[in-house]
Every structure is written in C-alpha cells, then in structure tokens.
Amino acid sequence: MGMKEKLGAVALLSAMMVGVVVSPALAAEGSFTSTVHQVRSGFSSREWSDRNRTSDQTRITLSNCRTNPGGKAASPRNLNSVEVALIKNGRIIGSKKQACGTYAFPRPGAGTFKFSIVAVNNSAGSASRHFLNADVKVSY
Numbered sequence: 001m002g003m004k005e006k007l008g009a010v011a012l013l014s015a016m017m018v019g020v021v022v023s024p025a026l027a028a029e030g031s032f033t034s035t036v037h038q039v040r041s042g043f044s045s046r047e048w049s050d051r052n053r054t055s056d057q058t059r060i061t062l063s064n065c066r067t068n069p070g071g072k073a074a075s076p077r078n079l080n081s082v083e084v085a086l087i088k089n090g091r092i093i094g095s096k097k098q099a100c101g102t103y104a105f106p107r108p109g110a111g112t113f114k115f116s117i118v119a120v121n122n123s124a125g126s127a128s129r130h131f132l133n134a135d136v137k138v139s140y
Contacts, residue, residue, distance in 0.1 A: 028054060028056045028059075028139040028140055029050060029051065029052075029053050029054045029056060029140055030048065030050070030139070030140055031137065031138060031139035031140070032046075032048065032137075032138055033135070033136060033137045033138075034046075034135075034136045034138075035133075035134065035135050035136060036117075036132060036133065036134050036136055037133050038131045038132075038133060039117055039131065039132050039133075040117065040120060040123075040128045040129075040130060040131050040132065041117055041118060041119050041120060041123060041124040041125055041126070041128040041130075042116070042117070042125070042126060042128075043116065043117040043132075044087070044114050044115070044116045044117075045114045045115045045116070045136070045138070046114065047112050047113065047114045048112070048113055048114070048138065048140065049111075049112055049113075050108070050109075050110055050111060050113055050140045051110050052107075052109050052110035055107055056107065056139070056140065057104045057105055057106055057107060058086060058104075058105045058107075058108055058113065058138070058139070058140045059102055059103070059104050059105075059137075059138070059139045059140075060084055060086070060102070060103045060105075060115050060136070060137075060138050061101065061102045061103070061136070061137040061138075061139075062082060062084070062100040062101065062103070062132075062134040062135070062136060063100065063101075063134065063135045063137070064133075064134060064135045065079050065082065065099075065100035065132065065133070065134040066078070066079065066132075066133045066134070067079045067120055067121060067130055067131060067132050067133070068130075068131050068133075069121070069129055069130050069131075070129040070130075074131070074133050078121070079099055079100065079120075079121065080099060080121045080122070081097050081098060081099050081119070081120075081121060081122060082097070082098070082099070082100055082117065082119070082120055082121075082132060082134075083095055083096070083097040083117070083118035083119040083120075083124075084096055084097075084103045084115055084116070084117060084118065085115065085116045085118050086103075086105045086108065086113065086115055087113060087114050087115065087116055088108055088109075088111045088112070088113050089111045089112055092116075093105070093108055094108075095118055097118075097119070100134065103115075113140065115138070117132060120132045
C-alpha cells in the first residue's frame with residue numbers, strides 16, 4: 001500500500017470515528033431513570049431542560065408497571081391503561097394513553113419539561129383510586 005493509500009485510509013477512518021462521536025442520531029441529548037411508587041392521577045415528574053441540540057423525540061418509558069385499586073395488592077393484571085402528558089414550560093403539549101411502554105412525543109423543541117400521569121385505568125382526578133408503580137426512563 002502506497003503512502004497516498006495509507007493517508008487516505010487514515011483520513012477515512014478518522015472521519016468515520018468523528019462521525020460516530022458527534023452524530024446526534026446515535027444518542028439523545030439527555031436522559032434519566034427513576035421509579036414511581038403508589039402515584040395516581042395528577043402526579044408530576046421532576047423537571048428537565050431540553051436545549052434542542054438533537055432532533056430526538058422525547059420518550060417516556062414506563063416498565064414493570066403494576067397498579068392497585070384502592071389499596072389492594074399491586075399487580076400487572078390490574079393494569080388497562082396509563083395516560084401520560086408531556087408538559088413544556090407549564091403547558092400540556094400532548095398526551096398518550098396505552099398500557100405502559102414507551103410514550104414518544106415528536107421533537108418538542110427547547111424548553112423546560114416534565115411529564116404528568118393524567119389517568120390510571122381511565123380513572124382521573126384527585127379522587128382517583130387507582131395507583132401506579134413503575135420503573136421510568138426519560139430520554140430527550
């Protein structure tokens with residue numbers, strides 16, 4: 001291999017490595033994990049700041065979900081749905097309802113965010129008697 005070919009290979013390898021390191025598609029701007037225990041409709045997460053440095057969606061993942069109605073034993077069998085809202089700068093910008101999993105919100109732009117549990121098993125409001133336990137991962 002001649003000198004030109006060696007330099008070309010080194011340049012190509014370097015460019016590929018830099019692309020891997022700085023590619024926004026490979027990693028979210030930020031993320032955190034947490035758990036929720038015995039939360040119900042109206043619960044709000046901690047806040048986070050998204051500077052919109054990447055074009056990633058905001059994803060809220062609830063896993064190992066269990067619910068209990070009115071103080072009974074928590075069980076995944078009791079869970080029908082959880083509605084999650086994404087809040088940006090104090091205003092709800094979207095909500096999704098499903099039986100746990102990943103709640104993906106299209107690129108919401110820069111701002112201060114948190115999520116809220118709107119309903120558990122279609123039970124909403126401060127009188128809700130359905131409580132949620134889950135592992136949480138937020139990526140943005």
